[in-house]
Amino acid sequence: MLALEDQFDIVKIVEQYLQKLRFIICTFTHPIVTLEHFKSNFLDYRMVVSDIRMPRARFAKKVKGIKPEVKIILMTVFALNHPLTSLRWLMLV
Secondary structure, rough: OEEEEEHHHHHHHHHHHHHOOOHHHHHHEHHHHHHHHHHHHHHHHOEEEEEEOOOOOHHHHHHHHHHHOOOEEEEOOOOOOHHHHOHHOOOOO
């Protein structure tokens, strides 16, 4: 599993939690570096976890463009009534 979150403390919490669930996880805090890693290693991943408010908001679509069958979980620490968490935006992934 690959996880992208621009806040280091949050990505570490995600990493620790998923490791407790016995997932093998590779974490990143920068979307461009993450995308380059994914391009080179896409066969290693079946699932990606990403912050919905990533500065490069099209990260999830780019990942799907590289490997359409990859599952993507979008997370946020913001309220669910925020415009970026609308169903319309989530359907783009």
